[in-house]
Amino acid sequence: GENVEQHPSTLSVQEGDSAVIKCTYSDSASNYFPWYKQELGKRPQLIIDIRSNVGEKKDQRIAVTLNKTAKHFSLHITETQPEDSAVYFCAASPTGTASKLTFGTGTRLQVTL
Amino acid sequence: DSGVTQTPKHLITATGQRVTLRCSPRSGDLSVYWYQQSLDQGLQFLIQYYNGEERAKGNILERFSAQQFPDLHSELNLSSLELGDSALYFCASSVTRGNTEAFFGQGTRLTVV
Numbered sequence: 001g002e003n004v005e006q007h008p009s010t011l012s013v014q015e016g017d018s019a020v021i022k023c024t025y026s027d028s029a030s031n032y033f034p035w036y037k038q039e040l041g042k043r044p045q046l047i048i049d050i051r052s053n054v055g056e057k058k059d060q061r062i063a064v065t066l067n068k069t070a071k072h073f074s075l076h077i078t079e080t081q082p083e084d085s086a087v088y089f090c091a092a093s094p095t096g097t098a099s100k101l102t103f104g105t106g107t108r109l110q111v112t113l
Numbered sequence: 114d115s116g117v118t119q120t121p122k123h124l125i126t127a128t129g130q131r132v133t134l135r136c137s138p139r140s141g142d143l144s145v146y147w148y149q150q151s152l153d154q155g156l157q158f159l160i161q162y163y164n165g166e167e168r169a170k171g172n173i174l175e176r177f178s179a180q181q182f183p184d185l186h187s188e189l190n191l192s193s194l195e196l197g198d199s200a201l202y203f204c205a206s207s208v209t210r211g212n213t214e215a216f217f218g219q220g221t222r223l224t225v226v
Binding site for chain 1: 115144146155156157158161168169171203205207213214215216217218219220
């Protein structure tokens with residue numbers, strides 16, 4: 001089955017700096033890659049996603065890049081703010097949908113003032 | 114608020130017991146997904162139902178079962194509970210099988226003592 005590795009497990013950045021979280025996946029059939037943000041004690045929320053036919057996608061301060069050949073994808077957050085502090089999960093699915101998502105182990109991002 | 118409702122929010126039970134977790138999807142959503150989030154295993158996909166039928170299965174134990182009813186709400190049944198089943202159980206829903214965004218409920222925190 002699919003295996004998703006995520007790094008780093010914790011990340012501390014100063015407000016205004018950029019943050020990058022990286023994930024690798026093992027199943028070349030995976031074609032849908034969402035990123036979820038989970039604040040303490042709350043539900044995971046989708047912040048951005050990308051399909052395998054696209055190399056990059058951007059939404060305001062958040063961007064995701066995908067390298068199918070290397071089987072890795074990354075989340076980039078620019079101009080970080082304290083409210084960006086949360087745990088971020090990458091995931092991969094071979095169904096092109098939210099079905100059968102395999103999640104990474106999460107990155108705890110802390111944005112300090 | 115995602116529109117996905119899970120009850121109860123917290124559940125404490127003894128080993129060997131059986132519990133039922135309930136999920137009401139967003140209005141109009143036909144797909145329901147169940148996920149388990151534990152400290153050592155992270156977020157794991159358990160099972161998906163679409164319009165009353167099982168559509169995909171993940172790492173769901175034989176002691177666990179689920180169903181989706183005609184009104185589209187879903188229940189996850191956990192039996193012969195073990196200490197290791199203590200976790201946060203999330204339900205998520207999406208509009209159709211093809212829809213990529215899954216909206217998560219707030220979760221049910223199960224503690225087995």
